[in-house]
Amino acid sequence: MVLYPTIYTIIRSFFGKDAHEGFLPSGQFAGIDNYKSLFTTNILVTAIKNSAIWILVAPALVTAIGLVFAVLTERIRWAVAFKAIVFMPMAISLFATGVIWHVMYIKDPSQGAVNAAIGAVKSWVSTPGALSSASPSTPALTGSPQSGYVLQKPVSAGSTTLLGLTAIPPTDVPSGAKQVATLQPKAGAITGVVWRDFKPGGGVIGKPEQGELGLPGVHVKLIDSSGKTVQRATTGDDGSFTFDKVGSGSFKPGIAASTFAAPFGGVSWLGSRLITPAVIIAYIWVWAGFAMVVIGAGLAAISREVLEAARTDGATEWQVFRRVTVPMLAPVLSVVFITMLINVLKVFDIVISIAPGSTQSDAAVIAVQMWRQSFGGVNDFGLGSAIAVFLFLLVIPVLLLNVRRFRREV
Numbered sequence: 001m002v003l004y005p006t007i008y009t010i011i012r013s014f015f016g017k018d019a020h021e022g023f024l025p026s027g028q029f030a031g032i033d034n035y036k037s038l039f040t041t042n043i044l045v046t047a048i049k050n051s052a053i054w055i056l057v058a059p060a061l062v063t064a065i066g067l068v069f070a071v072l073t074e075r076i077r078w079a080v081a082f083k084a085i086v087f088m089p090m091a092i093s094l095f096a097t098g099v100i101w102h103v104m105y106i107k108d109p110s111q112g113a114v115n116a117a118i119g120a121v122k123s124w125v126s127t128p129g130a131l132s133s134a135s136p137s138t139p140a141l142t143g144s145p146q147s148g149y150v151l152q153k154p155v156s157a158g159s160t161t162l163l164g165l166t167a168i169p170p171t172d173v174p175s176g177a178k179q180v181a182t183l184q185p186k187a188g189a190i191t192g193v194v195w196r197d198f199k200p201g202g203g204v205i206g207k208p209e210q211g212e213l214g215l216p217g218v219h220v221k222l223i224d225s226s227g228k229t230v231q232r233a234t235t236g237d238d239g240s241f242t243f244d245k246v247g248s249g250s251f252k253p254g255i256a257a258s259t260f261a262a263p264f265g266g267v268s269w270l271g272s273r274l275i276t277p278a279v280i281i282a283y284i285w286v287w288a289g290f291a292m293v294v295i296g297a298g299l300a301a302i303s304r305e306v307l308e309a310a311r312t313d314g315a316t317e318w319q320v321f322r323r324v325t326v327p328m329l330a331p332v333l334s335v336v337f338i339t340m341l342i343n344v345l346k347v348f349d350i351v352i353s354i355a356p357g358s359t360q361s362d363a364a365v366i367a368v369q370m371w372r373q374s375f376g377g378v379n380d381f382g383l384g385s386a387i388a389v390f391l392f393l394l395v396i397p398v399l400l401l402n403v404r405r406f407r408r409e410v
Contacts, residue, residue, distance in 0.1 A: 006392075013385035021381075034386035043361050044387070047369040050276050051394075054347060054365060058280050059340035063333055065284060066291020070299050071321070073292070083296075087289035094286065098353025101282040105269035105354070115266035122264045129261035130174050130217045137164035137197035138206040143254070150223060150254030157246040158185050161192030161253045164206055165215065168196050174216050180208040181238035190243045192253055194218045194235050214239020219256035225249055232256070270355070272362040279354050279363055283347065291336045298332030299325070331405075338402050345395050366391050 012019070013035070016028035038044050069086055073079040089097065106112030109119040136142075136149055141163060143149040155161055160183040173196060180195040194215045195208050203209050215235060222231040222243045230251070233241040243253070269278040302325065310320045326333075348367040355363035364372070366387060374384030 009385045009388050012381055013389050015382045017380040017382055019382060030382055034383045035390070037383055038386060038390055043364070044369055046361065047364045047366050050363065051345070051365045053276055054280065054344040055341065058283055058344045059337050061280075061284055062287045062291050062340045063295075063337045065288045066295050066336060067326075067329070067333065069288060069292040070296040071325075073296060074299065083289075083292065086292055089286045090289050092286070094283075094350040095353045097282060097286050098279075098350040101278070101285075102270070102354045102356070105278055107266035107268050107270070109264060109266050112266065112269075114269060115264070118267065119264035126261070128263040129257075129259045131165060131168060131172065131215065131259055132262040133167055133169070133172060134165040134260065135167045137166040140206065141255070145260035146257060148221070148254055148257035148260070150252050152252075154225070154250035154252050155190060156250055157188050157190060157248070159190055160185055161190060162206065162208065163192060163194045163220070163253065163255055164197030164208075165194065165255075166197050168198070168215075173213060176216055176237050177213040177239075178216075178237045179210070180212045180214040181236075181240035182208070183240070186242065188245060190222065190246050190251060190253060192220070192241055193239045194220065194241070194255065195239045219258050221254050221256050222246070223252045223254060225251075270359060272359050275355050275359045275363040279351050282354060283344075283350055286350075287340065287343070291340075294336050295329065295332055298329050302328050334405060338398060338405070341398050342395060342402075345391065345398070366394075 008025075012025045014030060014032070015025045016030040016033075019025045019028045019030075038048070069082075073083055076082060092100075103111075104113040105115075107115060109115040132145075135145075140152055141149040142152050149163075151161060151163070162183075177196075181193050183191050183193055185191065193208060196213050196215055197205060197208075199209050199211050203212070214237065216237045216239065218235040218239070218241075220233050220235060220241050221229045222233075224230050231243045231246075233243060235241045243251075268274060306328070307320055307324060310324050311317075315323070346367050347365055348371065351363055351365055351368050352360070352371075360368070370384050370387040370391060372378060373380050373387060378384075
């Protein structure tokens, strides 16, 4: 039952795509060409590199996170609920997990939960600009959205300033906007207005008119002749602002770059650059519960007298954990690590279900490429068999290590 498929796969790996199938393959002998393709075809090389990343990252992170969770469950009151929540993903198939995380990884923050959470944090740290799409309505304002816009012509105390903006859709006008203010000069101050310089049916560009709205919440700044920002203000509902107690000399009012800061557009988790880390994160989400339960069982078996003796001898909690707990958990940690190592070598369904068609080649691992070459439309059973043999050779050392560990424990 096991021997014949294994032998057939090994023999088939030395034949080409169009070899005759039968009890044993025949015709179109390819020699080691299929094995050469493993290391010369870009798609297959990418799969091998991705598998190497999985081997180096996923087992270690699952084991480490499981250890942290296991220790945490011994120190919190709601340990049962915590264990249930962390272990719950194990009840979901990896394919279903991939579908869930694929939706969560959608770039648009209004659809993808991951980017929505990142956007919420980013908005809390730094508020998006009120007018990310706006631009000056006249050449009197120079600059860029990244640096802000500044009035070309200097003004002095007692002057009024007009800062008109255009290219603002009605839906982007800040709520609470009122009819643009009529400016009055003020002694010892510079007054101004920021408004939507657009009037349906036509109007005079660069001049506030009846029916045009002031723009509230715009961050404005006052720059002196040396280029230093000396005052800041925020426009009112009618777009007006005032820089009080302005000294002698010339100044340039302007609109700060923060006004034009674009809202968070989302991280492209499903793009070619981040797809492999994204899949690994979802994989860890599933298997961290398994690691927590296994390590937790090992942790419960550790004698509390040993831990108390270490504390009595003056060891800190960190020293007890690092020098007593972890060494005594070494056999359990190795079980989890080796189990995860074998698991990631044959990881398949979660990669297929998370990665969209456009980036599946960038996310593919060895097992995925084995399926794609054999059954994914290529139907090259020779190359698929060679990939299967290569994967088998990678698993053998890990299996032997596991067998050796079992014998040592017995």
